Amino acid sequence: MRVPRPPVGASSRRSRGRRAASALPLLLLLGTAPARAADGPGWSAAPEPGTAGGAPRPAFYLAGAPGAVLEDRLILANPSDLPRTFALRGADEPGGAGPAGGAGAWISFGGAGAVTVPPRTRAAVPFTVTVPPAALPGDRRAAVLAAEAGREEAVRVHLRVGGPTLAALTVEDVAVRGRGARTEVAYTLVNRGNVPLAPRVSVRAEGLFGPLPGRPERALPVQVPPGGRLRLAEPWPGAPRLGAAGVTLTATAPGAAAATATASARFAPGGPAVGAGFLLALGGAAAAAPVLLRRRRARRGTPVPAAGPEPVPEPAGARA
Structure with missing residues (x-):
């Protein structure tokens, strides 16, 4: 049966300046799912549905100021006939690192690195996102990872840190x-x-x-x-x-x-x-070539023609 708790909206999660009870390795059994064969897909991971009619959410959407502690819950469904033990952790989503570093390290399951879910059961596993006090405003992307028996599922976490934003x-x-x-x-x-x-x-x-x-x-x-x-x-x-x-x-x-x-x-x-730039350098080298040639001839004792205009031959019959 579902354990009642205060409603939490998808866009406004509870924010506290301390680690709340959800940071503990708490596992809540939510009911029974239809049984499947033990060799089937076996399990799934998804955000806890929103309070508006229990609508499913494709990802976690959290927002808070620097220093806030944000809370949410991950649903692990085990419809198989065997218990399953999941390894849980936060990670940076590719391309999601912010100016203060990746937000995957901000995700914590309260020290519970593994959770066992009984057969034909769904479990709600709480986690927290602790925004560092020095975090710069802006959007971050991270993920919650659940792994079991060589298979891993990632659920995206979209996080917005409050404060003035700058697009540059x-x-x-x-x-x-x-x-x-x-x-x-x-x-x-x-x-x-x-x-x-x-x-x-x-x-x-x-x-x-x-x-x-x-x-x-x-x-x-x-x-x-x-x-x-x-x-x-x-x-x-x-x-x-x-x-x-x-x-x-x-x-x-x-x-x-x-x-x-x-x-x-x-x-x-x-x-x-x-x-x-290369062409300018090439042009400068071409201009300097005659000067280098004159210097080399002077060192060898070869007569160097004086610089100046070439003599112009007189036309025939010009002299008296």
Whole structure:
């Protein structure tokens, strides 16, 4: 039978500045599920249903200020004919690390690293999420993991730490590489705020004689977590085959100011795109070559022709 407890809404979980009774290794039997064969799937893990009609929840949604202790309960269902012992822990979800580190370490089952669920029984296992007092505001993603007999199930935990949020995106290290249809614009996106960002990027190009085909704005299939850095590249099939060009890459994200960065390159037939810095160095070396040649001839004793204009022969019959 279900043990009554005060209703807890999906969007507003109890928050206390101390570890509550749910942090203890407490196991509540909730009833009997239909029996299954012992060799079947055997078990499942999910958030405790919400109080609004017992609607299922796809994940845990918690919110609190720095220093808060948030509570929720994980439902472990064992419809098989055998008891099952589950190992429980919190973990960071890939891409879910926040500016103060992953939130998986904030999850605790009160020292109960393992829970045994009897046959044909559902159990509610309480856990807490302790937000560090120095945690920066923003969104975090973590997971509650349940493992048994080599199988592991992860239930997502979406956590929002209260306080002012900041969406800030920058573009760094823009460079043009490759040649022909394989030319691409490489760049790095840096999330300098405290909320995850879904970026959009575009490429604008200019040649010696005007605009060149670039890349229209498009949404990237990635999300940049707070404090994250992503090295990416945009294909640029419209790059010129010959000459110089400059590109401007612009990145935007909801709530963040647009960020831009530029790069330039020269293109030669049969060769890759070359950065402007390399070309300047090459031009300087070519200009210095005559000076080095004169110095070498002087050391060997070879007459060095004086610098100056070449003599112009007089036309025939010009002398008296």
